[in-house]
Amino acid sequence: MTNDTQNSVLLTTFSTGKKLLRVIYHNDKIVWDNQKSSSEQYTLPLENIISVKQNYLASGHPAEDQQLDPYRFTIHYAERPKGAKWVYKKIVLKHTEQIQILSWVKTLNFHLKNFINRPKHILLFVNPFGGKKNAMQIYEKYGKPLFSIAGMEVTVNVSQRKDQIKDFLIHHSLDMFDSVACVGGDGTVSELFNGLVLRECKKHGVNADDMDQVLPKPKLPIGIIPGGSTDTIAYCIHGTTDPTTAVLQIIFGDKLGLDLVSVYDENSLLRLFASVFSYGYLGDVAYHSDRLRWMGPHRYDYSGFKKLVSNKGYTGQLAIYSDQPKVTKEICHESCDKCLSNKNSKCDNLSCHWEIFEGKFFMVSAANISCACSRSPKGIAPYSHLGDGLVHLVLVKHTSFINNIRLLLRLSSKNSSVEDLPFVKTHCAREFCFRALEGASKWNSDGEIQPQTNIRAKVRCQLLTIFSRGSPKESEIDKVKCCAF
Numbered sequence: 116m117t118n119d120t121q122n123s124v125l126l127t128t129f130s131t132g133k134k135l136l137r138v139i140y141h142n143d144k145i146v147w148d149n150q151k152s153s154s155e156q157y158t159l160p161l162e163n164i165i166s167v168k169q170n171y172l173a174s175g176h177p178a179e180d181q182q183l184d185p186y187r188f189t190i191h192y193a194e195r196p197k198g199a200k201w202v203y204k205k206i207v208l209k210h211t212e213q214i215q216i217l218s219w220v221k222t223l224n225f226h227l228k229n230f231i232n233r234p235k236h237i238l239l240f241v242n243p244f245g246g247k248k249n250a251m252q253i254y255e256k257y258g259k260p261l262f263s264i265a266g267m268e269v270t271v272n273v274s275q276r277k278d279q280i281k282d283f284l285i286h287h288s289l290d291m292f293d294s295v296a297c298v299g300g301d302g303t304v305s306e307l308f309n310g311l312v313l314r315e316c317k318k319h320g321v322n323a324d325d326m327d328q329v330l331p332k333p334k335l336p337i338g339i340i341p342g343g344s345t346d347t348i349a350y351c352i353h354g355t356t357d358p359t360t361a362v363l364q365i366i367f368g369d370k371l372g373l374d375l376v377s378v379y380d381e382n383s384l385l386r387l388f389a390s391v392f393s394y395g396y397l398g399d400v401a402y403h404s405d406r407l408r409w410m411g412p413h414r415y416d417y418s419g420f421k422k423l424v425s426n427k428g429y430t431g432q433l434a435i436y437s438d439q440p441k442v443t444k445e446i447c448h449e450s451c452d453k454c455l456s457n458k459n460s461k462c463d464n465l466s467c468h469w470e471i472f473e474g475k476f477f478m479v480s481a482a483n484i485s486c487a488c489s490r491s492p493k494g495i496a497p498y499s500h501l502g503d504g505l506v507h508l509v510l511v512k513h514t515s516f517i518n519n520i521r522l523l524l525r526l527s528s529k530n531s532s533v534e535d536l537p538f539v540k541t542h543c544a545r546e547f548c549f550r551a552l553e554g555a556s557k558w559n560s561d562g563e564i565q566p567q568t569n570i571r572a573k574v575r576c577q578l579l580t581i582f583s584r585g586s587p588k589e590s591e592i593d594k595v596k597c598c599a600f
């Protein structure tokens with residue numbers, strides 16, 4: 116065994132109870148096989164290790180101090196066997212020589228310290244009101260045990276009312292935390308980033324109501340553990356609403372940049388949104404379904420149908436400011452080139468121009484991300500990116516009832532998207548303005564109601580930093596073909 120842990124190579128045969136395993140550590144990877152068949156080899160990259168700990172001996176009495184087991188240690192790690200879901204795993208390795216155990220634990224922990232971006236003290240907000248009202252149980256079952264294994268300190272704050280999370284983040288000291296997170300749906304995530312951005316504006320004396328101001332980037336990264344009804348933001352970022360996956364993304368500490376869109380009326384900033392800002396049909400659904408919260412997530416089905424039948428269309432004018440209005444058919448995924456190339460770019464001095472669209476719409480949606488979720492696997496804007504500085508404006512013309520049904524079927528389809536429907540047009544924008552001309556709906560902002568009708572909005576390129584490695588490419592490549600309704 117070498118003392119030079121920096122360039123360490125370890126090779127030991129451990130027992131795991133029944134089997135003997137030859138275990139090698141080299142080049143930031145652990146490889147193990149069962150000696151007899153090296154084809155059954157498992158490779159564990161160091162970046163997927165949560166922690167490495169020496170085991171404790173089983174103590175006879177709870178009051179007795181726990182003693183370290185000199186002959187056993189455990190590697191806690193995660194893997195993504197298929198699709199977007201990550202799972203937690205552990206392996207207990209046993210050796211008759213104590214020195215072997217100590218060397219492995221010391222060396223692996225030395226190398227794990229290089230992951231300096233992993234959070235250590237997190238402020239976690241739990242919304243007990245959203246979704247199935249089980250956010251606290253989600254935290255207790257999926258978050259708490261893994262955060263403890265990772266050795267993270269978690270300060271839990273359970274929200275007592277709407278906007279409390281936002282107000283807390285604006286006004287309280289966050290000095291002792293290196294990150295914030297939430298267990299909740301899109302409305303909770305929205306409180307989190309609205310609070311963080313306003314906090315930063317306050318700190319730097321930036322007038323948030325002035326659309327021409329550059330909004331300061333919040334210092335703290337955020338973690339998103341889904342615990343709401345639709346959880347669109349979590350789904351688009353992690354590729355799944357699985358809570359274990361979301362917790363592991365926070366523990367890994369890898370980050371990506373998410374665009375936010377700031378929305379204004381004539382005088383002030385109304386809010387920032389991260390997923391969708393939608394007028395017409397979805398605005399009506401948000402308004403109606405909010406009064407039916409007692410129904411849980413089913414309220415969306417009920418309100419959705421009711422508002423579909425009664426929709427008479429809304430006449431309005433949309434102005435789009437863009438340098439690249441055409442949609443490019445590239446899907447956003449982990450290590451997305453389009454988002455990476457925009458990481459440090461300033462989307463200010465581009466050759467943008469205004470274009471105006473006027474008409475009667477079934478709905479107008481500004482999608483900052485694809486808005487995919489389990490009910491809508493491709494989302495309303497399948498080619499919208501997390502961090503490219505553009506928002507996709509999806510204009511759905513007022514048309515027949517049958518076409519509205521076609522739209523909703525497409526939205527719930529795994530195989531086809533709304534983009535190819537003849538009454539749907541998508542444009543990419545850096546800014547946009549909307550003015551109602553006849554009839555007025557509300558806006559639906561990340562699932563929350565925004566009552567002002569006439570608005571202006573501006574994309575803020577990668578204003579938010581999120582804990583995630585992104586969703587994998589495989590999840591988007593769906594080879595199954597079926598009839599496109």
Ligand SMILES: Nc1ncnc2c1ncn2[C@@H]1O[C@H](COP(=O)(O)OP(=O)(O)OP(=O)(O)O)[C@@H](O)[C@H]1O
Pocket residue numbers: 242243244245246247274275276277278299300301302303304306342343344345346347561562563
């Ligand atoms: N203690 C609380 N009591 C009442 N409302 C709360 C409380 N804490 C947060 N809220 C508000 O609850 C609303 C709903 O929360 P959230 O969006 O997380 O759940 P959801 O609407 O069920 O999920 P989704 O937005 O993913 O569909 C948000 O507007 C949030 O501001």
